[in-house]
Amino acid sequence: MHDDDIPARLTQAGKHYGIVTALDAVDLELRRGETLALLGPNGAGKTTAIRILLGIIAPDAGTAALFGRNPRVAANRNRFGAMLQVGGVPATLTVVEHISLFSSYYPRPLPLDQTIALAGLRGLEKRLYGKLSGGQKQRVAFALALCGDPEALILDEPTSALDIESRFALWECIRGYVARGRSVLLTTHDLVEAEALADRIAVISAGRIVAEGTTAEVKARAGATLVDSYLALTRTAASEMSLS
């Protein structure tokens, strides 16, 4: 397939931290227009995969590409928006100040009020980030990912710290974005989230992709329900790891 049809791709990507293998020969492909969930338990390598795709860290082996280009070059990231699992957003800037700053990084950002509406932040524009609730903070993080009108979003555990209502609200934001024909790669350890949002699922365990396909295909691999197959797949990989 042409580079333009593959927003994000890992080819045989590997990463070690000392003796720990975080990622082992991972192939992963986000196709245009799809929502792909990278599903796996904590410590499986999801965050490492995301950080390599975003150019934050370089792989020890293999390659990462965004539309065929090197993610380590800042300008090659301008068709992407990202949400990472980190805190530390400066507390003394307002919602709109944060969004307009990130908008300035992109060649054709969305109008500010559109970003604010899409992220569900109406009425909070002038509030300092430090004064927001947890759900509101996560929606600001979503707004920062969205404001550049990117063709693809890369979201690392976007809802893991949220209560149920905030999580459903963010799901709606993500669905709204996908409905415009855009692509999403998200990591999650939550099967319900993967099933609710994704067209395709890649299951990762101990740094390796152990299953990949549509939700139905992954289910069919090893059990009647997605939960069964997930547990079967991740346990097999983990026991192989401990034997080797």
Place this chain on the structure above:
Amino acid sequence: MMASITAAETRAEFTKLIRLPAYVIPTLAFPLAFYAFFGLAFGAQHAIAGTTMATYLLATYGAFGVVGCALFGFGVSVAVERGQGWLLVKRASPMPPAAYVLAKLFTSMAFAAVVVLMLFAVGAEFGGVRLAPQTWITLFAVLVVGSIPFAAIGLAIGSIAGPNSAPAIVNLIFLPMSFAAGLWIPIEALPPVVANIAPYLPTYHLGQLALGTLGAGHGSAALHVLALLAWALAGAGLAAYGLRRDEGRTYG
């Protein structure tokens, strides 16, 4: 693109810091309070190194003030943003990394300009400081531009220190380095043991450059500039090492 991003980044950085009492008080209020206390208390009559005490200390507290802006603006803010993961969010965005550093540099120079102008106003109004217009301008420029090497030193601290220890580390470097370089009390009045250490400190060279504009400095201006350049290069090198080392780590 690069220029407009740097402008937006600088605006945001300045706004962020001006709302942060933990930055504004040590950088703006302390130099003013110290100058008011030491500089004005001795008044216009105490002559030192061919000038009045109030005039002499305007140069050295000016140096103290701009060094604080640079060390806190870089050291603490980079350490916090690195340690808490905000820098990762920036690095995942299309922001050019140079825009981040330049924005902090322009912001710390803007705060440096503010603190110097406030000191000038106090010195002229209450300390009877009288200088030729050209001397005011030269002193201002030396102080504000002279803060750049300290931005590099601050960046080095920020690239290595943890977010919680950075404020303490900056104070541990900043305060003794200011005292021993004669920025609080004229170097002529320091005990010889301390005065002998002074030339090894970057603060001494900025202080002497500033005093030189008033005809009250020691040593050659060119050598002071060279020493500051060497400190700037050392700081930038150490910062590059610290930021590269970060890449191998996992946070969160």
